[in-house]
Amino acid sequence: SQQGEEDPQALSIQEGENATMNCSYKTSINNLQWYRQNSGRGLVHLILIRSNEREKHSGRLRVTLDTSKKSSSLLITASRAADTASYFCATGVAGGGNKLTFGTGTQLKVEL
């Protein structure tokens, strides 16, 4: 079963706009990670936020984590056409050994 559920499933924006994706999960976690996947390729790690952190930045990326609501958001600022991809959240489950479970993903399309 999927640990995480991303929302929305698909998002289409204009270049220069901000894109926000949300992830909800079910169990206690050690960390939450965001990945990017270009069509037909492997996933690339973007950012990791630990369960005791509330916000993290990396370049144009901003991630927040609310463990009380079991949710996270990924904000991409000033989007570019090259940001077009699918974005997934993944959770390292507390007490789950080394299992890494992914959500269903958000397909982002950035148009010129």
Next chain:
Amino acid sequence: SQTIHQWPATLVQPVGSPLSLECTVEGTSNPNLYWYRQAAGRGLQLLFYSVGIGQISSEVPQNLSASRPQDRQFILSSKKLLLSDSGFYLCAWSPDGNTEAFFGQGTRLTVV
């Protein structure tokens, strides 16, 4: 530096034939290894993960099995493929379940 190799990139197999997908990691020791399957336009389903040689955890009972005969080698197998085994198979490694995972480029399997 660490690298992950996954092959083949594409595979077309008839129903009832066997399957063997191989994944190897270089430049690290005792990695956590993962096999995921991704249906078209969907999220990643964790199939198997391994924390050491001969240690395999199965997440979804199905027509597939995994083995780890060497520290940095992870093999996904089937004795008889089903149509429902078609999908995009991704191998990944991580130092542990609490840090980022690194993905191979994937194998697109079509069972006909």
